[in-house]
Amino acid sequence: MWTPQQLPELASQLKQSGARATPKQLAQWADPKGDPLGAVVPLGGCTASFVSPKGLLLTNHHCALGAIGLNSTPQRNLSRDGFKSGTNNEEVSAGPNARIFVLDSVQDVTARVQAALNGAADPLARIAALDALERQLVGDCEKQSDYGCRLYSYSGGNRYELQRSLEIRDLRLVYAPPEAIGNFGGESENWLWPRHSGDFAFYRAYVGKDGKPAPYAIDNVPYQPKRWLKIADKPLGAGDFIMLAGFPSLTNRYAMADDFQANAEWTYPTVAAHYKRLAALIDAESRKNPQIASKYASTLRGWQGAAKNYESQIESIRRAGTTQIKRNEETELLQWLRGKGATGQSALAAHARLVELGQQAREQRDRDLVLGQLSATGSLAAASQLYRSAIERSKPDAQRENGYRDRDRAAFENGLKQMDRRTDPRMDRQLQNYWLHEYVKLPKEHRVAAIDAWLEGDDEKSIKRALDRIAKSRLNNPEQRANWLKTDRAGFEQGKDASKDGAISFAVAIMPTLLQMEQEIRGRAGETLLVRPVYLKALADFRKSVGKLAYPDANGSLRVSYGTVTPYTKDNGVRQLPFTRVDEIAARSTGTAPFNAPQALLDAVAAKRYSVALLDKRLESVPVNFLADLDISGGNSGSPVLDGQGKLAGIAFDNNWESVSSSWLFDPAATRTISVDQRYMRWILQEVFPAPRLLAEMGVPASAK
Structure with a gap:
């Protein structure tokens, strides 16, 4: 998971993988704002990419499930039936909190961060100094309200970057195939191969008429990106060089x-x-x-x-x-x-301290898991967030925790407004019941006195009474939730309405422990800031001494992986082909979910409606999914897979089973990324769930057979 800037250093390795890029092309690829990487954007824990000059975005079907569910009704199930728009006016909002961030600038701020950390007196002061500087840097960066800024740490704190991105807040669902295409095979096939999933969907980014980011409005206009991907015009085959770009959230290599x-x-x-x-x-x-x-x-x-x-x-x-x-x-x-003698002692000491900090973090792990999950369920989550918001509002804005600052308020309020569309009190009661039972199983020494007092006992009757109190919470009413947004800290802690409300009183009971847990985490993080850079610098030096280049762990920033389309052999000795074919979908279709391929697809296969542009003569069919030895992790869903010309060859959506632990260790022999071939996507758009205007917009009009 290389940073884009590392690509020129990898010239020889890229060449060995089949890349024919010139030094000039490598420099272009290394520019995160250039072509093609400037077309790739983060999308709410996934990745998306612009595929037209009119703001059309391609991502995974499973990354669009939130928007699909938000716009579904019992009478109009978009997950089951799919969604396609014939005009821009028919495109529907992906939700008030849907965002993409288009990179605008990157600034190295390592010296400023390290100076702030070196001036801190203790671990808590160190993490406070980092927080204060981050707020200052981000605040100054976001003085122009159209931008979102983020401070990224690389290699444990050996380098820091401040990245500024245009924050586009009006995203609309344009197209999503039916679930029988987008998730053919269902969850039972996750991390398995062979696969036949059409895991793709389209959004569109909109801005105000002045071209600046704006919240959803009917008269907003499509955003015009500076960069967008072109569809590959050369057929992808086994052994071909490919490159993937996306935003992996976290690895622990x-x-x-x-x-x-x-x-x-x-x-x-x-x-x-x-x-x-x-x-x-x-x-x-x-x-x-x-x-x-x-x-x-x-x-x-x-x-x-x-x-x-x-x-x-x-x-x-x-x-x-x-x-x-x-x-x-x-x-x-x-x-x-x-x-290395004396020169190695500081890194050895850093290693020993990191081991101790890990042991401390695990001392209360059962309690921490239960309390974290219980306070994040249904109305208990809303109550905890509202009470925490009131606590944070009692501080100056610059001193508040992320998520509770003035700039976060709109997203926070929108989330509360959408609560009824994403949760159900009857279902939440069952989930809360589950975690309350887990709480009472904890050893007495791990229990929290304030929660015990709120629960009023350990037996089934006590849990039922607690659930009944939660069910009567005013937070189940949208208007009441809005009222609590205005309530100050004293109103939560001393108000009569608060003490009688089952969810609010729970939040007041649990919050001191949650805040204490945060402080313990912050203390360890403050110590880690001091020792982890020393340890990872030593690790990088060691790797360099044996001829290897080190890359930083994933942190949500843009990363690039390269490799080839390649098969592999499973543990049972069965060699896997690198492509699957549409004919195999028909053979696997049973008519029952999750193997219920749409009749339109079965008819197209039976008639062999494979246009010249989409037919792979080597496969004698249209390819569906393909394997490659690329490196991905959570956050890479929707990442574009590019060919040697930087054109869109596919879209990543999964790993094979043998590589599921690759967040910890990358094994190039066994790790395979599974992607949707762009030819299958185009075939669906042409023959099965037609959307000719999207094909034309991407520069690939429907082809004759």
């Missing part, structure tokens, strides 16, 4: 071996078990109530996907012996440092 082992042995199995049980509750209600199915579709898919991911990671870690590999890598580095 340089984590301590102890931290890795704790995740493998506790975090993943524990959280996966919780998510499976929670998903079963939602699934059971969804079968009885279509409205709940629509509201919780994104949540359900997220939990199911995460549970499967974690369980697969556990098995992948066991199969590959990843724990021992991580331990061996750390041991090798430590031996190298010891061999």
Whole structure:
């Protein structure tokens, strides 16, 4: 997951992978605002890319589920039936909090950050100094209200960048194929190969008539990006060079071996078990109530996907012996440092302190998990957010926590307004019931006295009484939620209405513990700011000494991966082909979800309506999905896959099962990214769920057979 600026340093490796880029082209590729990377933008935990000069955005179908659900009704299920617009006027809002950020400038602020950290007296002062400087940098950067700014830390704090981006706040859903195309095979096929998923959808970015970002308004006009991707005009084949760009949120390639082992042995199995049980509750209600199915579709898919991911990671870690590999890598580095004598001592001390900090973080992990989840469920989440907002509003704006500053208020209020469209009190009661039972299972020494007092007992009757009080909360009423937005801290802590409200009184009871947890995390983070850069600098030096270039862990900023279209051999010895074909969808279709391919697709396959531009003669069919040895992580969903000319060859949406633990360790022999071939996307747009205006807009009008 290379930073764009590292690409020129990788010239020889790129050439070995089949790239024919000249030094001039490499310099162009290394420009995050240039062509093609300037067309790639973050989209709410996913990635999207401009594919026309009229603001048309391509991303994954599963990244658009929020917008699909928001615009669905029991009578008009867009997930089941799909959505397409014939004109711009028919495009629908993706929601008030939907955002993309178009990069405008990058500033190296390492010296300023390190000076602030060096002047701090202790760990809490250090993290406070970083927070204060970040607020100052971001605040100064965002004086022009059209921009969003973010401070990024690289390599544990060895480099800091302030990035300014144009914040576009009016996104609209343009096209989403039916779920039977966009998620053919369903959740049971996550991280599996072969795949036949049309996991793509289109948004459009809008701005005000003056060309500046603006909230949704009917008379807004399409945004005109400076960069957009062109559709590949050369057929992609096995062995071809490709490059992927996107915004991976987090990797832990340089984590301590102890931290890795704790995740493998506790975090993943524990959280996966919780998510499976929670998903079963939602699934059971969804079968009885279509409205709940629509509201919780994104949540359900997220939990199911995460549970499967974690369980697969556990098995992948066991199969590959990843724990021992991580331990061996750390041991090798430590031996190298010891061999350096006095010059290696600071890094050795940093390593020892990082190990201690990891142990401290795990001391209350059961409690922290339960309290975090309980306070994030339904009306309890709304109450906690509103009370925290009141606490933060009692401070000057510059001293408030992120998410509660004046600039965050509109998004915060919009989220509360949308609560009824994304949650249901009956379903939330079941989820709250689950976490309250988990709370009373905690050992007494891990319980919280204020929550125990609020709960008034450990038995079923106590939990039922608590749930009844929550059910009567005024936060279940949109108008009352708006009223609590205006309430100050004293109103939450001393008001009669607050003490009688089950959700508000819970928030008041739990908040001191949540704030204490935050302070403990901040203290450890402050110490980490001092020692982790030392350790990671030593790691980079060690890698350089053996002829390897180090890249920073993913942090949500733009990254580039390169490789080739390539097959692999599964653990059972079966060699996998790098492409799947539309004919195979017809063969797999059963007529029952999730293998219920639309009749229009089956008819097109039966008639072999494969135009010359889309037919791959080597496959004797239209390709659907393909494999490549690219490096992706969460946040890369929707990332464009580019060919050697920088043109759109596909869109990434998944990994294979063998690589699910790649957030911790990248194995080029087993890691494969799964992408939708742009030819399949065009085939769907042409033959199955037609959208000729989108094809024309992307410069690829429908082709004759």
